[in-house]
Amino acid sequence: xxxxxxxxxxxxxxxxxxxxxxxxxxxxxxxxxxxxxxxxxxxxxxxxxxxxxxxxxxxxxxxxxxxxxxxxxxxxxxxxxxxxxxxxxxxxxxxxxxxxxxxxxxxxxxxxxx
Amino acid sequence: xxxxxxxxxxxxxxxxxxxxxxxxxxxxxxxxxxxxxxxxxxxxxxxxxxxxxxxxxxxxxxxxxxxxxxxxxxxxxxxxxxxxxxxxxxxxxxxxxxxxxxxxxxxxxxxxxxxx
Numbered sequence: 001x002x003x004x005x006x007x008x009x010x011x012x013x014x015x016x017x018x019x020x021x022x023x024x025x026x027x028x029x030x031x032x033x034x035x036x037x038x039x040x041x042x043x044x045x046x047x048x049x050x051x052x053x054x055x056x057x058x059x060x061x062x063x064x065x066x067x068x069x070x071x072x073x074x075x076x077x078x079x080x081x082x083x084x085x086x087x088x089x090x091x092x093x094x095x096x097x098x099x100x101x102x103x104x105x106x107x108x109x110x111x112x113x114x
Numbered sequence: 115x116x117x118x119x120x121x122x123x124x125x126x127x128x129x130x131x132x133x134x135x136x137x138x139x140x141x142x143x144x145x146x147x148x149x150x151x152x153x154x155x156x157x158x159x160x161x162x163x164x165x166x167x168x169x170x171x172x173x174x175x176x177x178x179x180x181x182x183x184x185x186x187x188x189x190x191x192x193x194x195x196x197x198x199x200x201x202x203x204x205x206x207x208x209x210x211x212x213x214x215x216x217x218x219x220x221x222x223x224x225x226x227x228x229x230x
Contacts, residue, residue: 036221043120043207043221044158090157101148102209102219105158 002027002075002093006105013081014113021076021108023065023091032094033074034102035065037087044090050074061085081112116142118210120222127198128230135193135225143188144210148219149181152205154225164191198229 003026013019025031029036032051045046048059055067063075076089095101115141127133137147145166150158162173162183170183180202182194191210193204205226209219 041205041224041226043118043223044209045221046219101160101163103160104158 002031002095002103004033004091004093004103004105006089006091006108008108009106010109010111012111012113015083016080019078019110019112021089021091021110023074023076023105024072024075025091025093026072027093031067031074033065033067034092034094035059035063035074035076036090036092036104037061038090038107041089047076047089080098081110083112083114086110086112091098116210116212116220118208118217118220118222120206120208120225122225123223124226124228126228127195127230129199130197132194132196133210133227135195135206135227137191137193137210137222139189139212139220140156140211142212144191144212147185147191147208147210149183149191149193150207150209150230152224158207161193171184182191184227195227198227200229203227203229 005024034049035047047063048057050057050067058064075108083086090107091105092102119138121136147164151161152158160173164183164185166185172178185191187193198203205224207224209221211219
């Protein structure tokens, strides 16, 4: 079965510093990988996705993620964090057995300190 | 980008009553919509896949008679929590995929249900 793991419940970073939110995956076949962000009491917003092609994927709000097949990772990164980036981030993988059915990781709370 | 609207955003009801939550795709058509449930500080749990014009597909452990899903048109899916109990209190989120796209789902803003 497809799955993703987010090993960190929370990531703390100072404003202006680079940030990384980790995600590893386990899939059979080629993975479709996604990152979403959730602000308090809100739905999820799409950040970026990897389907195929370039391993470095650029997304919304200056975020990017690198697909690493050998390490089965898809870490989310941003060169310079903003306080407004503070939110809950979810990594997700598409379940290959059903169209667009996403399996979510447990989420990582990003806290950016001023 | 595409917009998915959920209504109501918050609802409080008494135990034993039924509550309907609507999920609408405002500027696109969606043959498939998904319903998720999210507990505090936890991930999203997929409850069911809603297909326009056919029966919903429920995930293991989700009671289909408890959580009724209807996908009557290409822009509307509804989730009805029947005979609600306090343990049904949760944040319910729907998502939809635009016809002709690959991979990207658009999420509603969520509906917070509180059962007294």
